[in-house]
Amino acid sequence: MTEPDLALPESLAQTRDDFLALSERDRLQLLLEFANELPELPERFRDHPELLERVEECQSPVFLIVEVEAGAVAVHATAPAESPTTRGFASILAQGLSGLDVTAILAVPDDYAFQIGLTKAVSPLRLRGMTGMLARIKRQVREASAA
Amino acid sequence: MTAPYDSSEKFQSYAHPERLVSTAWLEEHLDDPRLVVVESDEDVLLYEVGHIPGAVKIDWHTDLNDPVVRDYIDGPAFADLMGRNGIARETTIVVYGDKSNWWAAYALWVFTLFGHEDVRLLDGGRDRWIAEGRPITTDAPSPERVDYPVVDRDDSRIRAFKDDVLAHFGKPLIDVRSPEEYSGERTHMPAYPEEGALRGGHIPTARSVPWARAANDDGTFRTVDELTAIYREGAGIRDADDVVAYCRIGERSSHTWFVLTHLLGVPRVRNYDGSWTEWGSAVRVPIATGAEPGEAPIR
Numbered sequence: 040m041t042e043p044d045l046a047l048p049e050s051l052a053q054t055r056d057d058f059l060a061l062s063e064r065d066r067l068q069l070l071l072e073f074a075n076e077l078p079e080l081p082e083r084f085r086d087h088p089e090l091l092e093r094v095e096e097c098q099s100p101v102f103l104i105v106e107v108e109a110g111a112v113a114v115h116a117t118a119p120a121e122s123p124t125t126r127g128f129a130s131i132l133a134q135g136l137s138g139l140d141v142t143a144i145l146a147v148p149d150d151y152a153f154q155i156g157l158t159k160a161v162s163p164l165r166l167r168g169m170t171g172m173l174a175r176i177k178r179q180v181r182e183a184s185a186a
Numbered sequence: 187m188t189a190p191y192d193s194s195e196k197f198q199s200y201a202h203p204e205r206l207v208s209t210a211w212l213e214e215h216l217d218d219p220r221l222v223v224v225e226s227d228e229d230v231l232l233y234e235v236g237h238i239p240g241a242v243k244i245d246w247h248t249d250l251n252d253p254v255v256r257d258y259i260d261g262p263a264f265a266d267l268m269g270r271n272g273i274a275r276e277t278t279i280v281v282y283g284d285k286s287n288w289w290a291a292y293a294l295w296v297f298t299l300f301g302h303e304d305v306r307l308l309d310g311g312r313d314r315w316i317a318e319g320r321p322i323t324t325d326a327p328s329p330e331r332v333d334y335p336v337v338d339r340d341d342s343r344i345r346a347f348k349d350d351v352l353a354h355f356g357k358p359l360i361d362v363r364s365p366e367e368y369s370g371e372r373t374h375m376p377a378y379p380e381e382g383a384l385r386g387g388h389i390p391t392a393r394s395v396p397w398a399r400a401a402n403d404d405g406t407f408r409t410v411d412e413l414t415a416i417y418r419e420g421a422g423i424r425d426a427d428d429v430v431a432y433c434r435i436g437e438r439s440s441h442t443w444f445v446l447t448h449l450l451g452v453p454r455v456r457n458y459d460g461s462w463t464e465w466g467s468a469v470r471v472p473i474a475t476g477a478e479p480g481e482a483p484i485r
Contacts, residue, residue, distance in 0.1 A: 067234070
């Protein structure tokens, strides 16, 4: 097993361990499961795409928004069904980060995308897309909690 | 034995009509044992969401690239890839994929490096097949392994390396990336590295023709007259017989390579797969910035 990582929240550590326990091929299957489980946007954002931030690092149109309520963070993201890989990454982050507090999110290692054992199956550009999502989530969290 | 050709009228005006099949033709021929359908997408998971019944998946990143060296797989690896997907040397391959066949054309180009004779594209690709309501399944096929000979990759005819491009000045070069990539004013967030190139801009004298101009909104190829206007006239290829195309890593330019080679019949077209991620990081190669092609360097 991997060393306990103090900076990595339990949820993301669990996801990482789940991926690393699988063969390369099955990791893609798990990513597909995450893609299918990307939560729908809450209704208040569904009709207001302008409130969401586009993730320019992703080739497919990915949008996300972060809400901070009483120190707890909620991450919402949307990505097209034709981009399951990107949806999977968005889903890992949205599910793994939502409910955490600001400090925990800002402490997530920036290279998390490269820790989940997908560097062979997924091109580096894609993984950088996930890194871009994380960076934008952190920036939004920082802005929201400074306000 | 290869499968019969699609005699659709639209294809007859192209230089090599036998390189395309229509969605209707493919649906009719899905059970033809001489044919293997290959899906090749940008998104490594898209095939798993649903694919043409019986189609096998070949991924550009995990299947066609060498895992260590920046190069394509070698003859034995290619023979294994084909064999385990039920493809024999004389099998007809029809490739299709997402994004107007962008990655499908890349796979077709790599298959051509190994001299696979009969490899065709599905006009309109994955999106058109689905838009027309044709059958899709998530059932994984289980192809029977066949023997595929070990063939050496031939990089001399359709592939260009950096030195070839340096020796090519004076002949047509086509940059198929977006206008922003071409000019060198790339959008990227602060403290975030550019996509694998240290400099922005384009190879001097290269004309900008974003790859997707060759496709209609439904992903099918434009007519030969439209393509002639775009490339021979618009991009200054005229009746040149030796053209090099490039993009970021050689995928989008494979699409343009297909158009120039098989639809317009330009005799010698090479894809520079090192493309901008090599050129934009190489030491002392000439670079032009802005919207103009720029001058060839004086040698």
